[in-house]
Amino acid sequence: MVPDGGVRARRYLDDGRGAVVELPAGDVTVGVIRIGETVRRPHQRQSWAVASYLDHLASVGFTIDGSPASPRFLGLDAEGRDTLTFIPGDVAEAVLEPWVLTDALLESVAVLVTALHRASAGFEPVAEPFPAREIAQDPFELVTHLDVTPQNVVVRDGRAIGLVDFDLAGPSTRFTDSVNAAMHWVPLRDPVDLPASSRGLDQLARLKIFADASDWTVAERRSCARFAADRAALSWRRMRLRAESGGGWARLWQEGVGDVIERRRLWLLDRETAIVNTLLSPV
Numbered sequence: 001m002v003p004d005g006g007v008r009a010r011r012y013l014d015d016g017r018g019a020v021v022e023l024p025a026g027d028v029t030v031g032v033i034r035i036g037e038t039v040r041r042p043h044q045r046q047s048w049a050v051a052s053y054l055d056h057l058a059s060v061g062f063t064i065d066g067s068p069a070s071p072r073f074l075g076l077d078a079e080g081r082d083t084l085t086f087i088p089g090d091v092a093e094a095v096l097e098p099w100v101l102t103d104a105l106l107e108s109v110a111v112l113v114t115a116l117h118r119a120s121a122g123f124e125p126v127a128e129p130f131p132a133r134e135i136a137q138d139p140f141e142l143v144t145h146l147d148v149t150p151q152n153v154v155v156r157d158g159r160a161i162g163l164v165d166f167d168l169a170g171p172s173t174r175f176t177d178s179v180n181a182a183m184h185w186v187p188l189r190d191p192v193d194l195p196a197s198s199r200g201l202d203q204l205a206r207l208k209i210f211a212d213a214s215d216w217t218v219a220e221r222r223s224c225a226r227f228a229a230d231r232a233a234l235s236w237r238r239m240r241l242r243a244e245s246g247g248g249w250a251r252l253w254q255e256g257v258g259d260v261i262e263r264r265r266l267w268l269l270d271r272e273t274a275i276v277n278t279l280l281s282p283v
């Protein structure tokens, strides 16, 4: 398949048979629903770039255990919504249940993200460029997901087998994406901001599991805490800017996401030495 193969012209003709099922609310997008084996999402300004990227991932065979690990873009439906394939499995909801917090799942998320990076190599978003990032454009190493939260990973038999919600995908670096995924999944945040279900997790031990499964280099292990703290500062600025556009982002900001991010930054810097020592210790 040609990566830029006419995504704008693609149309999804509804067979009218699938039942409409509401999907668990994600973080931001209003109106994501499942109809039969498809997902319908409001069309957005990055949709064409995302569609080209999903075409690329399908063409290079981004799969886990032989099943597609990312949705296919099927086209716009009669109502002008993006139509994507549904990936069957379990997805975490906002309140994390114990099955989301196992070390085996964490490790498999690192493996999935690493596989995504391999599959993304060579994709250049030329025909359908991604909208520029707010504030600071990341350096271009590859196009990648950049929002690997528990709510965007499909799980089967306790293992991560698929990624959904490529709304924030774009040019960046492997390490940025990987640290971001670790931040959500370890999770890297001040324990005062952990929900009851996540309290008591050994965050440093989990970060080491993630780093080892991602094959982080020694230099990456040394820089991880400071890098993640710098990303938190950037994320605070981006979130505040997006909140000005209203909608889901404004709601997140009102709920205090900015304060959580700032506490994360300070928590990481306070623990920099311990994090580096843990990541450099033998397995």
Ligand SMILES: Nc1ncnc2c1ncn2[C@@H]1O[C@H](COP(=O)(O)OP(=O)(O)O)[C@@H](O)[C@H]1O
Pocket (backbone or CB within 6 Å): 023, 024, 025, 026, 027, 028, 029, 030, 032, 039, 041, 071, 084, 085, 086, 087, 088, 091, 151, 152, 154, 164, 165, 166, 167
């Ligand atoms: N292609 C898909 N396959 C399976 N589940 C999906 C798919 N797309 C979305 N979902 C489910 O719907 C939820 C919300 O969709 P998502 O695209 O993540 O929206 P948001 O931008 O609001 O986070 C996801 O957390 C997931 O449970």
Ligand SMILES: [Mg+2]
Pocket (backbone or CB within 6 Å): 026, 027, 028, 151, 152, 164, 165
């Ligand atoms: Mg989502």
